[in-house]
Amino acid sequence: MSTAGESITPEGLEALKAELDELEGPKRRDIAARIQRARELGDLKENAEYHQAKDDQAHLETRIAVLAERLRNAVVTEISTDESEVGFGATVKLVDEEKGREQVWTLVGAAEADVSSGKLSIESPVAQAIIGRRLGETVTVKTPRGDRQLKVAEIN
Template sequence: MTTPAQPTQVWLTQKTFARLSAELEDLKGPRRQEIIERISAARDEGDLKENGGYHAAKDEQGKIEARIIQLEEMLANVSTETSADDHTVSPGKVVTYRYAGDDEDEVFLLGAREIDDDHEIEVFSPQSPLGAALLGAAKGSTVDFDAPNGKTLKLEIVDAVPFQE
């Protein structure tokens, strides 16, 4: 018998956590009620087979319910704790790296993609190819990265520091 997969902990900034929590409350409250009222009004119009308003409202209801489930799962497994300043790549860190033989630094934040809406820094999740390759690497180390194009690239970790809002 296999055990169910453990939910993956998601790292969010405090600002993103607050934004997503507010979105969840809005979806579960006013937005859900509005859709229920639209479905009810469309039902009152009669024949549902040819009622475009009814079908549009039902489609929107499905999207809202799916987003509610997504947000509830994410927020149930969230961490907003600042990572230790140990210069090791982990969620919640701003990672600076460069391709071997190149002197141009690249920078990204390792965390949930939902953070992108709140900050100008590029965000990669720990499950992304780049995030997974660099996860756990320490400052000064070189890591092999299997790029999506099939090439193996060498990346040097320049630094990994806790994200500051």
């Protein structure tokens, strides 16, 4: 999963560090305690609690490794303050000219993207199409459902 560097906002970096601290500290200790309690129940071969705790531990350690790798590759990219042009970290209101629907996206690094929270990866087709565009411009975005005409209605 190594990359030359993943852009991340300063807030995204802090959230990444906080999640990693939580997993490496309290969560890891909780699972270790669960494993210890399950061991005390006796025979490990048929101990479902023990096997579940070990599975949870494996998932936790995998998540820690992924986050640690992201942290090593993170390149803090300052948020664009130019409200006349779409840039990294900008919050943009787009209007689908065909359907009239409005969408509001904040452009962030891939590691912190979360569509349900309105955070769109800078690597996504929509973000790639609107980067560098100015207020009022309309862009064509190729999507699996066909081309969409999106107008940059607001930049914050």
